[in-house]
Amino acid sequence: MEQTSHGQEDFTLMPHKLSWKKLLSPERVPRSASSGSGPSESATVGTGDIKKPDVSQDARTPFEQDYDRIVFSPPFRRLARKTQVHPMASNDHIHNRLTHSIEVSSVGRSFAGRVAELAHRRSDLTADDFPKLPWILQSACLIHDLGNPPFGHAGEEVIRDWTNEHSEWLFPEARFTSSEEREKCRLDWLNFEGNAQGFRLAARRDNPMPGYLRLTYASLSSAIKYPWPSFDPRATEKRKHNVYSSEFELFEIMSAELGLTSADGRWCRHPLSFLTEAADDICYRIIDPEDAVEMGICSHDQVHELFLRIARKPDYHWMSLSQLRGQAIASLMDQFWEVFENDFDALMNGERMVDLKSSLHDECQEQLEEVSRMYDSIFGHRKKIATELGAYHVLDRILKAMIKTAQSIHDANTYDDIHFLSKRTLELTWKQPYVEKNLAKPYSWWLSQVMDFVSGMTDDYATRLSREIWGLSSDGM
Missing domain, CATH: 1.10.3410.10 (putative deoxyguanosinetriphosphate triphosphohydrolase like domain)
Known part of the structure; x- marks a missing residue:
C-alpha cells in the first residue's frame, strides 16, 4: 500500500489548518445534548440526581479538574486489577494497567515542554497556554487504557468472537426501533474496542453508575488515535476505531468545537x-x-x-x-x-x-x-495462554447471563415482571433501584450498560462473578 511522505495510506488528504485557540478548548459535553442513547444529561438515570456543581470557588483550571477526576475515579482505580500483558500475575513487580498508565502519563508530561516551545515558535500557541499542555497530556495518557476489558487484549478478542457467535440471539430485529439502530448497535459490539469504550467513559456524564467523567474536549481528543465511528468501514477493515454509535453525536460536537472537522467532512487527529x-x-x-x-x-x-x-x-x-x-x-x-x-x-x-x-x-x-x-x-508463555483460554469461559458465562437479564428488563413493564434468575443476576450487578429508574430505556441502551459493566470488571472480579453466576444458573450456562 502506497504512503505519502506523511505516512498516509493510498490517498492525499486535503489540508485543514488547525489552531491552538480551538485545540485547547476547555468545553465539556453539553448537558442539553440529545436524549436517548446520545450524550444527554436531561434525565436522571442513575441512583441519584445529577446536579451541576458549583465551581465558583474552584481555583483549579478545567484541565487540572480533568486530571483530578481521573485519578479519583473508580474506572481508573480498577486498572490496578486489570491485565497489562501477564494476566493475574502473582509477582508484585509486574505491571498492570494502572502502573502502565501512570508511567505513560509521566512520559506524556515530559513531551509538554517541547510542544510548548515548538508550537509557540511555529504556530499560534501563546505563552499563556503553556501551563495547560502538561495537564492535557497527562490526562490523555491516563485514560488511554481506561476502557480495556478484563484479561487484556485477549478480553477484546473474546468479546468480538462471542458477539459474532451469538449475533442472531443478541440482535433480534424485534428489539430495535429501526434496522439502522440495530445495525449500528451490532457493529458497536462486533467491533468492540477498548479505545471507544474509554472515550465513552471519559466523555459522558449522564450516568453516575459506571463512573463517567465528562472531561474537556482538549483532553478527550488528545487520547483519540482513530477518529471514526464503529460503523465507518475503517473500523471493520482496520479493527480499530474510537467512537461507538452511542457517542457519535457527542464526537461530532467535540470535533467541530476543536476545529478538527475538515471541509471535506473527515475528522482530523488532535496533534x-x-x-x-x-x-x-x-x-x-x-x-x-x-x-x-x-x-x-x-x-x-x-x-x-x-x-x-x-x-x-x-x-x-x-x-x-x-x-x-x-x-x-x-x-x-x-x-x-x-x-x-x-x-x-x-x-x-x-x-x-x-x-x-x-x-x-x-x-x-x-x-x-x-x-x-x-x-x-x-x-506464548504457557501460564498466559492458559489464563486467556479460561477468559473465554469466564466472559461467555457473564455475557450470557447479562444479555438474558437485559432482554428480560426490556420485556418487563415493572420490576416484578423480570425473570427470577435475571433478578438474581441483578443483585450481583446493577441492583433494583437502578433498574427501576431505567426500566423504560430501549434495548440498545441496556446493551451499552452491559458493555460498560463487562468492560469495567477487573480480572479478579470477572473470575469471581462468573463463579457466582454459575452457582445461580439452572442450565449450566
Missing part, C-alpha cells in the same frame, strides 16, 4: 494525540521486556543488550537494567520527537493520521522489531 500514542508505544516496548525478565521468560542479558542498543549507549554495560530503562526511554522520546517536529506542519494541517512510529529511522525501527520478536516468547 497532541500523536504524543499520547508515542508515550504508550515507548513505555510498553521498554517495560514489557523488563517484565519478561522478572517473569523468567526472557534472559537478563538479552534485554540488557537490547536496552544498550535502544539507548545508544553501547559502552554503558555497567548500568543496571533499571538504569538502562531510563536511558532507553529518553532515547526513544528523542527519536519520536524528531518525527513530530519534522512533521509539525503536516500535523497542524490535519494531513497525518498514522502514528509517529511508522516514520522512525531504520535503526530505531529495527530495534523495535527486535522487541516485537520477543513478544513471541512473551505472548
Whole structure:
C-alpha cells in the first residue's frame, strides 16, 4: 500500500489548518445534548440526581479538574486489577494497567515542554497556554487504557468472537426501533474496542453508575488515535476505531468545537494525540521486556543488550537494567520527537493520521522489531495462554447471563415482571433501584450498560462473578 511522505495510506488528504485557540478548548459535553442513547444529561438515570456543581470557588483550571477526576475515579482505580500483558500475575513487580498508565502519563508530561516551545515558535500557541499542555497530556495518557476489558487484549478478542457467535440471539430485529439502530448497535459490539469504550467513559456524564467523567474536549481528543465511528468501514477493515454509535453525536460536537472537522467532512487527529500514542508505544516496548525478565521468560542479558542498543549507549554495560530503562526511554522520546517536529506542519494541517512510529529511522525501527520478536516468547508463555483460554469461559458465562437479564428488563413493564434468575443476576450487578429508574430505556441502551459493566470488571472480579453466576444458573450456562 502506497504512503505519502506523511505516512498516509493510498490517498492525499486535503489540508485543514488547525489552531491552538480551538485545540485547547476547555468545553465539556453539553448537558442539553440529545436524549436517548446520545450524550444527554436531561434525565436522571442513575441512583441519584445529577446536579451541576458549583465551581465558583474552584481555583483549579478545567484541565487540572480533568486530571483530578481521573485519578479519583473508580474506572481508573480498577486498572490496578486489570491485565497489562501477564494476566493475574502473582509477582508484585509486574505491571498492570494502572502502573502502565501512570508511567505513560509521566512520559506524556515530559513531551509538554517541547510542544510548548515548538508550537509557540511555529504556530499560534501563546505563552499563556503553556501551563495547560502538561495537564492535557497527562490526562490523555491516563485514560488511554481506561476502557480495556478484563484479561487484556485477549478480553477484546473474546468479546468480538462471542458477539459474532451469538449475533442472531443478541440482535433480534424485534428489539430495535429501526434496522439502522440495530445495525449500528451490532457493529458497536462486533467491533468492540477498548479505545471507544474509554472515550465513552471519559466523555459522558449522564450516568453516575459506571463512573463517567465528562472531561474537556482538549483532553478527550488528545487520547483519540482513530477518529471514526464503529460503523465507518475503517473500523471493520482496520479493527480499530474510537467512537461507538452511542457517542457519535457527542464526537461530532467535540470535533467541530476543536476545529478538527475538515471541509471535506473527515475528522482530523488532535496533534497532541500523536504524543499520547508515542508515550504508550515507548513505555510498553521498554517495560514489557523488563517484565519478561522478572517473569523468567526472557534472559537478563538479552534485554540488557537490547536496552544498550535502544539507548545508544553501547559502552554503558555497567548500568543496571533499571538504569538502562531510563536511558532507553529518553532515547526513544528523542527519536519520536524528531518525527513530530519534522512533521509539525503536516500535523497542524490535519494531513497525518498514522502514528509517529511508522516514520522512525531504520535503526530505531529495527530495534523495535527486535522487541516485537520477543513478544513471541512473551505472548506464548504457557501460564498466559492458559489464563486467556479460561477468559473465554469466564466472559461467555457473564455475557450470557447479562444479555438474558437485559432482554428480560426490556420485556418487563415493572420490576416484578423480570425473570427470577435475571433478578438474581441483578443483585450481583446493577441492583433494583437502578433498574427501576431505567426500566423504560430501549434495548440498545441496556446493551451499552452491559458493555460498560463487562468492560469495567477487573480480572479478579470477572473470575469471581462468573463463579457466582454459575452457582445461580439452572442450565449450566
